Amino acid sequence: MHQFIWGFDGKKWSESDMIRFEYGERLRINMINDTMMSHPIHLHGMWMDLYAGGDLDTNPRKHTVNVQPAELLTVDITADAPGQWAFHCHLLYHMEAGMFRTVAVVRSLEGGSINADA
Numbered sequence: 001m002h003q004f005i006w007g008f009d010g011k012k013w014s015e016s017d018m019i020r021f022e023y024g025e026r027l028r029i030n031m032i033n034d035t036m037m038s039h040p041i042h043l044h045g046m047w048m049d050l051y052a053g054g055d056l057d058t059n060p061r062k063h064t065v066n067v068q069p070a071e072l073l074t075v076d077i078t079a080d081a082p083g084q085w086a087f088h089c090h091l092l093y094h095m096e097a098g099m100f101r102t103v104a105v106v107r108s109l110e111g112g113s114i115n116a117d118a
């Protein structure tokens, strides 16, 4: 497995910036797994509503979603938790190799403090 670089959007954690969500926004993330392994993706602090089409209010609510090889998986998130949160693959050797991001829920995407309460 050491010939692989594990990350998001082709970058491992040490090469990446924080992902910023604006406090209170409802957002959608599309995750495309272009590897040959499943990745259990875990977001701390907020729920991910697994997009299954139909009535959005009845979609399953998850902290961790399993993204299969060659799968496009979509989740909806309400950024209702100010602060910094881990977003990572739950296979620890993937996380340790770089499949990790910090999500910052901020007051404004225009810049300023990363603390939504500031």
Ligand SMILES: [Cu+2]
Residues within 6 Å of the ligand: 038, 039, 040, 089, 090, 091, 094, 095, 099
């Ligand atoms: Cu993984």
